[in-house]
Amino acid sequence: MVRPMYKITKRTQLSQNEYDFLIEAPRIATKAQPGQFIILRINDSGERIPLTIAESSATKGTIRLVFQVIGKTTAELAQLNVGEFILDLTGPLGMPTEIKDYGTVLIVGGGVGIAAIFPIVKGLKNAGNRVITILGAKTAELVILAKECQEYSDELIITTDDGSLGMKGLVTEAMEQVIAREPINYSWAIGPSIMMKFCTETASNYDLPINVSLNPIMIDGTGMCGGCRVTIDGNIKFACVDGPEFKGTQVNWDEFISRMKQYTDEEDACLADYQK
Ligand code: NAD
Ligand code: FES
The missing domain is CATH 2.40.30.10 (Translation factors)
Incomplete structure (x- = not known):
């Protein structure tokens, strides 16, 4: 025992x-x-x-x-x-985020992914960056760690899908407004896969570099089992040791999103069994 x-x-x-x-x-x-x-x-x-x-x-x-x-x-x-x-x-x-002074950075967190951006917001602010943070969630109740992110952000923008707090709309709409308004040197997006895919598309439209954090199924976490395999720039990488952060433009999103759904039926059945 x-x-x-x-x-x-x-x-x-x-x-x-x-x-x-x-x-x-x-x-x-x-x-x-x-x-x-x-x-x-x-x-x-x-x-x-x-x-x-x-x-x-x-x-x-x-x-x-x-x-x-x-x-x-x-x-x-x-x-x-x-x-x-x-x-x-x-x-x-995993590999830590590269924390340094980029100038002005835009950091986007969606839903529970906000928890994953908070240490990056804090680290980049402490490294001297001008930090613009966007937090997006379905409703006001789901906007988490807003106070903590506010403390380390020069500007905090909140979006909700239903408009119950901040701007009504998706994080990508707020991203567009910020990028069109002022020069940004680097960006991050962490949240649901589909959000990170569209944040990558938005950033790429303006030639803004963007990092995302991938969260595939993991087992050993040391690069041995292959469970967290992702395709980055045409090459197989393991999110647990090579990531979890990658350049958004290099991620094979269709494969990643499809692999994230691979065990949905089994996961739902397992949860239903536990909740009986
Ligand atoms: P959610 O579905 O409520 O989405 C959060 C926000 O993402 C939305 O409010 C919206 O602004 C944006 N968004 C969603 N779909 C979009 C689209 N098509 N285009 C543009 N923006 C879009 O978030 P949730 O329910 O909290 O999602 C949790 C998911 O986040 C889980 O699937 C979890 O696996 C994932 N997650 C990922 C990480 C990571 O490290 N990548 C960390 C934590 C959670
Ligand atoms: Fe096993 Fe990454 S979790 S290789």
Whole structure:
């Protein structure tokens, strides 16, 4: 029997399906950099899922994970309370975001992908960039970490699909307005695959370089299993070790989106079985 090690010290429910956990993981917290992720396993029979490190504190020895309940494992994770433990946390994994002074940067987060852009917003602001952040979600309730992103942004634009907060529309519409208005040196987009695909299209129309973060199914997280295979600029790469960040224009989006849907039926059946 392996002794559980990673204690949940804070648990906040952000919306109906989104949770914000603070977890004791001192060794990971010391090394985590923007853009990196962990792979967790809740118990001995559990699957391994990747989650971006939304924030880390080396002094407190904690990492912050923000997730959406989309399958059995995230549903199980959401049931854990303060004082309970996660069995395995492996990380920090993946190549960190290249943090440097680019000049003016545009950073777009969609839905729960906002949690993944927050450390990048913070890192780029601390590196001296002028940071313009766009947060997009379906409704006002789903706009997460707005206060945190505001603190590290020179300008924060919020979009909602239904207009319940900020501008009514998609993040790409806000992107267009910003790019048409002033010169931007580099951009990032993290959120649903379809959003990242269209953000890439928008940025490319203006010759603006854009990085995206890919979140395929991952198992080992060390480049051994091939589960996270993606095609980048015609070459096979592993998102866990070569990414998760890639240039948006080099991603084979059709293949990526199709592979993301590969196990939808099994995942839905597994969740339905768990919720019986
Ligand atoms: P969502 O579907 O509510 O979309 C969020 C925003 O993305 C929308 O409000 C809209 O502004 C924009 N968007 C969506 N479709 C678009 C389109 N066709 N064109 C332009 N903009 C569009 O987001 P959600 O329900 O929170 O999505 C969660 C998804 O994000 C999950 O599938 C999850 O796997 C993914 N995710 C990805 C990462 C990553 O690292 N890439 C991290 C966390 C979550
Ligand atoms: Fe196995 Fe990336 S998760 S190779």
